[in-house]
Structures are given as C-alpha cells and as structure tokens.
Amino acid sequence: xxxxxxNVVFVLGPPGSGKGTSCQKIQEKLGFVHLSAGDLLRxxxxxxxxxxxxxxxxxxxxxxxxxxxxxxKLLENAMEAAGDAPGxxxxxxxxxxxxxxxxxxxxxxxxxxxxxxxxxxxxxxxINRCLGRGQGRTDDNEESLRKRVVTYNTHTLPIIEYxxxxxxxxxxxxxxxxxxxxxxxxxxxxxxxxxxxL
Ligand SMILES: Nc1ncnc2c1ncn2[C@@H]1O[C@H](COP(=O)(O)OP(=O)(O)O)[C@@H](O)[C@H]1O
Ligand SMILES: Nc1ccn([C@@H]2O[C@H](COP(=O)(O)OP(=O)(O)O)[C@@H](O)[C@H]2O)c(=O)n1
Numbered sequence: 001x002x003x004x005x006x007n008v009v010f011v012l013g014p015p016g017s018g019k020g021t022s023c024q025k026i027q028e029k030l031g032f033v034h035l036s037a038g039d040l041l042r043x044x045x046x047x048x049x050x051x052x053x054x055x056x057x058x059x060x061x062x063x064x065x066x067x068x069x070x071x072x073k074l075l076e077n078a079m080e081a082a083g084d085a086p087g088x089x090x091x092x093x094x095x096x097x098x099x100x101x102x103x104x105x106x107x108x109x110x111x112x113x114x115x116x117x118x119x120x121x122x123x124x125x126x127i128n129r130c131l132g133r134g135q136g137r138t139d140d141n142e143e144s145l146r147k148r149v150v151t152y153n154t155h156t157l158p159i160i161e162y163x164x165x166x167x168x169x170x171x172x173x174x175x176x177x178x179x180x181x182x183x184x185x186x187x188x189x190x191x192x193x194x195x196x197x198l
Pocket of ligand 1: 014015020178
C-alpha cells in the first residue's frame, strides 16, 4: 500500500470534556492541524436554505449524530485544504458505528490513525462546563445536553471500547486544570514518538 497521506489522532470524550481546548494547545505546540467535526458541521449548517443545513440543525438540537457521508466529506475536504501537516487532530469523530464504518470506507487507504486520545471526565463536570462555555451554542442547554450525554454513552463509548480492544486508546483525565491536562497530553505524544517542539 502507498504511504498514507494523512497522519491522524482521533480525540474523543464527553461533550465539554475539553477536546477543543486541548486540541488548540496541541496545535500550537506540535503544529498538528485541529479539525473539529462539530465546528465543520456548524459551519456547513450556515449555508442558507440548504437541505443539508437543515438536517445538521436537526441533529445538533437533538444531540444525535449526522450521517457520516456529510461529516467525513467535510473532514476530508479540510484535510486536503490543510495539505502538508505533520498530523491532524480529529476532534469529536468517530462518534458512532456509522462514523467509524464511513471513515473506514472513505479514508482507510488515505489516513493512518495513530491513536485515540480519550479525555475522560465525570459527566456532571462536563455539563457544567458546557453550561458555562458562553459560545452561544444552540445545544448548550440542559435539554440538549442530556440528549448529548445519552448519545455519548450509547454510541460513542462503544467506539472508544472498540479502539481500547485494539490497544489504540491513550486515556487522560481532563478533570484537572487545562494546563495540567495539557501536560499529561504532552507526555502521551512524547511516548508516541512525537518529540519535535516538545
Ligand atoms: N481542564 C479544564 N478545566 C476547566 N474548564 C475547562 C477545562 N477544559 C476546558 N474547559 C472549559 O470547558 C468548556 C468546554 O471545553 P471545550 O474544549 O469546548 O470542550 P469540548 O470540545 O470537549 O466540547 C469551555 O468553556 C472550556 O473553556
Ligand atoms: N462526528 C460528529 C461530531 C459532531 N456531531 C454533531 O455536532 C454536535 C456538537 O458536537 P461537538 O463535538 O462540537 O461538541 P461536544 O458535544 O463534544 O461539546 C453533536 O452533538 C452532534 O449533533 C455529529 O453529528 N457528528
């Protein structure tokens, strides 16, 4: 097989566990490109009058997962646009079986998944973080958050368990301060052989 085009780390954890916050820091330090599946979907949702936009809106409000054909295409386009990066942090994906299977169909030959960074954090802490996030997100309210947590427990945890069985998960508690979490993440990347700039 030809050398994969893209070097990928998936970043998973409950809503509000600090995926975006940590990815931002890793991006600054390591030069990995941070791609948030949620951000890409929110951007796509803005396209006026689009059927896809309406579908995304419905899923985001219900805390359910958008079909992978949409999400994976957005991720691939963003990776293509970013070009020659040392790696990509794909934040909030794959979040269910459909995401995982779609990724394998579309990206297995083009991307190498190095490991899954799993940010673990008690759900109540995560919910409080989302309620205090202040980004004006339409889904950061109690009702949508409860649904997002159910989706996480039902659909995302099994994906993390799937990668655990493959020995590909590196778990970091994201309950401490953001700086402490980041220093544990740096150790994970060092152990995985990424020493440049660390
Ligand atoms: N370790 C931390 N301790 C306290 N607050 C945090 C921590 N990490 C992130 N936050 C805050 O919690 C909220 C959710 O973080 P965010 O990175 O957006 O989570 P996610 O991308 O997993 O949904 C944000 O307001 C962020 O500033
Ligand atoms: N792979 C993904 C990622 C996000 N999403 C949608 O986007 C919403 C927000 O995801 P996010 O990753 O930005 O936010 P958090 O729930 O992690 O805080 C999810 O609740 C889903 O509705 C999706 O459908 N598929």
